[in-house]
Amino acid sequence: MLMRLLDQYRQRRLTLHLTQQDMADRTGMVRQQYQRLEQGGNPRLNSLELAADGLNARLMLIPLEKWHAVQSLLKGETSETAGLDADPWQGLLGDGERDESERNEE
CATH class of the missing domain: 1.10.260.40 (lambda repressor-like DNA-binding domains)
Structure with a gap:
């Protein structure tokens, strides 16, 4: 890798x-x-x-389920990139847990 x-x-x-x-x-x-x-x-x-x-670039972690969509986007292919607008971190902590920004809003 x-x-x-x-x-x-x-x-x-x-x-x-x-x-x-x-x-x-x-x-x-x-x-x-x-x-x-x-x-x-x-x-x-x-x-x-x-x-x-x-190199005017950034390092980043890409969730595996978004990897192919990101690769398609980088290659200029648009049909595979539809899922990139969804939040890849949604539900990462489990259904019952809210993220820090939600807790701070209360």
């Missing part, structure tokens, strides 16, 4: 026509540090977030 993520970093960088040195300059990393990130080192979460910022 990590290699797939690191491949996405490389592809995004190439899409933006950036070199690894450009990424180092944008993120404050040294070129070798960014190079290791793309080559499958063991990056820390803050390094992944910093590199994502340098």
Whole structure:
């Protein structure tokens, strides 16, 4: 799974026509540090977030039931994205539990 993520970093960088040195300059990393990130080192979460910022991107968790819809959306396919407007976290805590914002409204 990590290699797939690191491949996405490389592809995004190439899409933006950036070199690894450009990424180092944008993120404050040294070129070798960014190079290791793309080559499958063991990056820390803050390094992944910093590199994502340098690529004008964000890291996020996607609920598995929304994964295919998100992939379709990224590919420009619209027929599979219909369920993305629904709240993916609805009912995550169970039927009897309300989220913090609902409790604060009372």
